[in-house]
Every structure is written in C-alpha cells, then in structure tokens.
Amino acid sequence: MQRIFIKGIKGGIGSTSVVANLACVLKKSDVDVVAIDLDAKSDLGLHFGLKWTATKGWSNESTFDDALLHFRKDSDGVLFLPHGDNEATLDEIIATINNCKKLDYKGSAWIIFDCPSHINISHYPLEENDIVIELVTCDAICHSLIYKRLQTLKSVESSWKHFFVVNRYNAASVLEFDLFSLWQSTLPFMAPFFINSDEVIKEATANRNVALNCAPYSVANDDFETLAGWLVSKAAN
Ligand SMILES: Nc1ncnc2c1ncn2[C@@H]1O[C@H](COP(=O)(O)OP(=O)(O)OP(=O)(O)O)[C@@H](O)[C@H]1O
Numbered sequence: 721m722q723r724i725f726i727k728g729i730k731g732g733i734g735s736t737s738v739v740a741n742l743a744c745v746l747k748k749s750d751v752d753v754v755a756i757d758l759d760a761k762s763d764l765g766l767h768f769g770l771k772w773t774a775t776k777g778w779s780n781e782s783t784f785d786d787a788l789l790h791f792r793k794d795s796d797g798v799l800f801l802p803h804g805d806n807e808a809t810l811d812e813i814i815a816t817i818n819n820c821k822k823l824d825y826k827g828s829a830w831i832i833f834d835c836p837s838h839i840n841i842s843h844y845p846l847e848e849n850d851i852v853i854e855l856v857t858c859d860a861i862c863h864s865l866i867y868k869r870l871q872t873l874k875s876v877e878s879s880w881k882h883f884f885v886v887n888r889y890n891a892a893s894v895l896e897f898d899l900f901s902l903w904q905s906t907l908p909f910m911a912p913f914f915i916n917s918d919e920v921i922k923e924a925t926a927n928r929n930v931a932l933n934c935a936p937y938s939v940a941n942d943d944f945e946t947l948a949g950w951l952v953s954k955a956a957n
C-alpha cells in the first residue's frame with residue numbers, strides 16, 4: 721500500500737481539495753484508494769458527498785475497530801474515513817496513521833492522508849517509501865516558508881520522499897511565473913508542474929463533489945491527472 725501524506729505549508733492552500741480530487745482520479749485506474757482525514761476541521765467528507773450534519777469519525781472512538789465503522793465509500797468507490805468532531809492529540813493522530821497499516825489492501829492500493837498544516841510532518845511515523853507532498857502557492861510567504869522547511873529537512877534524518885507542489889497557480893501573474901521559474905531552477909524537491917487556480921474546484925466542492933465528476937474536461941481535472949501520473953512514477957522509484 722502506497723502512503724501519501726498531503727499538507728499545506730500554511731493553512732488554506734488546498735490540501736483537502738487536492739486529497740479528494742487526487743483520490744478520485746487514482747480510483748479511475750481500478751485500484752483501491754483510501755482517504756483519511758487527520759484534520760480536526762473534518763471537512764474532507766464534504767468533497768465526497770457527505771452531509772455536514774454527519775459529524776462523527778475516527779476521533780469519536782476509543783479503538784480503531786470502532787473507528788472502522790465510520791469508513792464510507794463515495795460514488796467513485798473511494799473509501800474515506802472522516803476525522804469527526806472530537807479534538808485528537810498528536811499521539812492519537814499517530815495511532816490512527818499506524819492503525820491504518822492494519823487495513824488489508826493489496827500493494828497496488830493508495831492511502832492518502834489529509835494532514836493539518838499546523839503539525840510538522842516530521843512528527844508523523846514516516847517510513848522509507850512514504851511520499852510527503854507539501855502544497856505551496858507562488859507567493860513571498862511560501863518562498864520563505866520553503867527555505868525554512870529545507871533547513872529543517874536537512875537537520876532531520878528524512879528517509880521519506882518529500883516534494884513541494886504548487887497549487888492555485890495563476891498563469892496571468894508575472895510574480896507567480898517568476899517565483900515558479902526560480903523555484904524550478906534552484907530548489908530541490910519541486911514537482912515539475914503546478915495545479916492551476918480553477919473555479920471548477922470550488923464549484924465541484926459546492927456540489928459536494930470533485931472536478932472529475934463535475935467538469936472532467938477542465939484544466940483542474942487535467943492537473944489532477946498529471947499529479948496522479950507523476951505520483952505513480954514516484955511510487956515506482
Ligand atoms: N487549485 C485551486 N483553484 C481554485 N481554488 C482552489 C484550488 N485549490 C483549493 N481551492 C479552494 O481554496 C479553498 C481552500 O481549500 P482547502 O479547504 O482544500 O484548503 P486546505 O489547505 O485544506 O485548508 P485548511 O488549511 O483550512 O485545511 C477552498 O475554497 C477551495 O475550493
């Protein structure tokens with residue numbers, strides 16, 4: 721089972737939207753795809769058709785066996801586990817990540833974690849084959865946050881595969897073009913593509929769905945296909 725951890729380098733960059741859209745695109749290849757919400761906002765389910773009134777999830781249970789009862793399947797066949805409305809400690813989040821290893825899936829399965837932006841990724845029980853994606857936007861704040869993150873990555877023994885992926889890219893902005901070009905030519909771990917800013921992502925969420933189902937020929941859906949294909953190649957390496 722390939723584990724993917726997705727988080728924003730700061731809040732609001734789009735990690736939950738990316739997890740949901742990516743999960744549905746990966747599911748098209750008829751592999752098992754599981755999405756786990758590790759964020760106390762518990763909003764991942766909204767992209768999979770879950771009503772906001774369904775508030776319970778793994779954080780409401782004291783054992784993983786009970787948490788299993790909260791797994792749901794969306795219309796594309798993606799299995800997802802909502803966070804729920806109980807505050808979880810870091811230890812409980814770590815236990816949930818570890819317990820997910822007990823899920824009995826084939827090697828070809830994907831498990832994608834929607835990680836809150838405020839928890840440093842190195843606190844998680846990461847392993848050699850894990851892929852961590854930190855989402856960034858092309859602005860000055862992310863520019864400095866990426867450099868700070870590269871410093872911390874140097875100081876920890878990171879054996880996992882760590883990448884930065886640009887989300888909400890505005891092709892009309894000269895500053896964004898310049899920053900993206902600079903990062904591509906000077907920084908390690910930058911994915912060689914970006915996810916465009918596209919209203920389709922917001923509209924799909926308004927329909928409690930993803931771009932694949934609401935606008936399959938959109939720029940956004942093309943971008944998620946690119947991300948999925950690139951991840952397949954990274955998982956194989
Ligand atoms: N590529 C994109 N183009 C346009 N809008 C986007 C894109 N990605 C995300 N959004 C929008 O940005 C907003 C924040 O997205 P989302 O909730 O996925 O971010 P997040 O990183 O999970 O936030 P948080 O840190 O609060 O968990 C939403 O309105 C979403 O529709």
Ligand SMILES: [Mg+2]
Nearest residue numbers: 735736759763
């Ligand atoms: Mg989120």
